[in-house]
Amino acid sequence: MKVAVFGTKKYDSDSFDGIDPKSHGIEFKYLDVKLDVNTSLLSAGYDAVCIFVNDVCDKEVLSQLKEHGVKFIALRCAGYNNVDLSAAQELGLKVVHVPAYSPESVAEFAVGMIMTVVRKYHKAYLRVREGNFLLDGLLGFNLKDKTVGIVGTGRIGLLTGRILAKGFGCNVIAYDTYPNPEAGDYGISYVDTLEDLLVRADIISLHCPLTEGTRYMLNDKTLSKTKKGAILINTSRGALIDTHALIRALKTGHLGAVGLDVYEKEASYFFADSSSKIIHDDNFARLLSFYNVFVSGHQAFLTHEALKGIAETTIKNLQELEQEEKCANEVKQK
Numbered sequence: 001m002k003v004a005v006f007g008t009k010k011y012d013s014d015s016f017d018g019i020d021p022k023s024h025g026i027e028f029k030y031l032d033v034k035l036d037v038n039t040s041l042l043s044a045g046y047d048a049v050c051i052f053v054n055d056v057c058d059k060e061v062l063s064q065l066k067e068h069g070v071k072f073i074a075l076r077c078a079g080y081n082n083v084d085l086s087a088a089q090e091l092g093l094k095v096v097h098v099p100a101y102s103p104e105s106v107a108e109f110a111v112g113m114i115m116t117v118v119r120k121y122h123k124a125y126l127r128v129r130e131g132n133f134l135l136d137g138l139l140g141f142n143l144k145d146k147t148v149g150i151v152g153t154g155r156i157g158l159l160t161g162r163i164l165a166k167g168f169g170c171n172v173i174a175y176d177t178y179p180n181p182e183a184g185d186y187g188i189s190y191v192d193t194l195e196d197l198l199v200r201a202d203i204i205s206l207h208c209p210l211t212e213g214t215r216y217m218l219n220d221k222t223l224s225k226t227k228k229g230a231i232l233i234n235t236s237r238g239a240l241i242d243t244h245a246l247i248r249a250l251k252t253g254h255l256g257a258v259g260l261d262v263y264e265k266e267a268s269y270f271f272a273d274s275s276s277k278i279i280h281d282d283n284f285a286r287l288l289s290f291y292n293v294f295v296s297g298h299q300a301f302l303t304h305e306a307l308k309g310i311a312e313t314t315i316k317n318l319q320e321l322e323q324e325e326k327c328a329n330e331v332k333q334k
Contacts, residue, residue, distance in 0.1 A: 152208030
């Protein structure tokens with residue numbers, strides 16, 4: 001099987017090559033460019049394309065892939081909101097993803113992001129490097145006995161809750177339309193509605209997929225329900241939050257601090273060096289200007305263990321598709 005891997009970074013190719021794909025009957029072609037309507041021609045002659053979170057796989061791109069002979073779409077991530085599943089089914093293209101790849105990587109990063117914005121590690125680091133050892137402006141608070149709201153209790157949400165409940169002594173509550181019966185073992189208790197969580201939580205951490213039902217789940221109305229001074233963390237998908245509403249909540253001082261590893265229009269900037277370029281997205285530039293907003297470039301997944309898991313599962317998915325076996329990780333329009 002020949003596979004065109006779009007948006008490849010060195011850590012991607014290293015992780016795939018470390019498993020020796022050719023010994024599994026797979027030949028990868030690593031491409032730096034992202035998949036979109038202008039680059040889909042590069043898929044000609046390949047059986048499958050392997051894509052990541054910011055590649056574009058809408059109906060137009062899928063139609064082009066079909067014309068070029070592509071049969072399979074392999075996502076090297078859990079989310080698949082960037083793929084038009086309905087169009088893929090109409091075109092007879094099978095789509096697979098990696099539902100779990102070291103969920104500890106994202107859970108631990110989310111907790112680290114909480115600690116960063118609460119205890120202001122990032123500000124202290126920059127201050128000390130300049131020889132400034134004043135503590136003014138670095139006041140934080142203890143996590144013990146604080147109420148943390150976990151939105152979405154898949155593997156990552158459960159693990160994040162467990163670290164906070166059993167490691168820090170937090171009161172962890174959660175909201176999910178499909179409650180997990182094992183949540184209690186992780187020290188997590190459910191509330192009935194998202195509003196119940198928002199009004200009670202001192203810290204809110206998002207861990208749910210992006211769907212039409214969850215898009216902009218945090219907006220002017222829902223953000224107004226949160227406690228004044230609440231901390232908001234998002235390591236899931238950027239469009240779970242309405243950026244305009246987030247900026248308004250920050251400008252009024254309603255939110256205490258925000259940690260973002262994702263942004264709804266990140267595709268134009270993330271996974272690339274823009275240090276010598278102008279950021280034309282005014283909303284993104286505004287977010288970066290707030291003293292109490294910490295942004296990282298979608299790196300929560302980036303651990304050795306996670307990359308190895310992604311590579312192994314992706315190769316297994318492709319093998320099962322090639323052998324016309326039923327793939328447990330195939331995703332379809334519901």
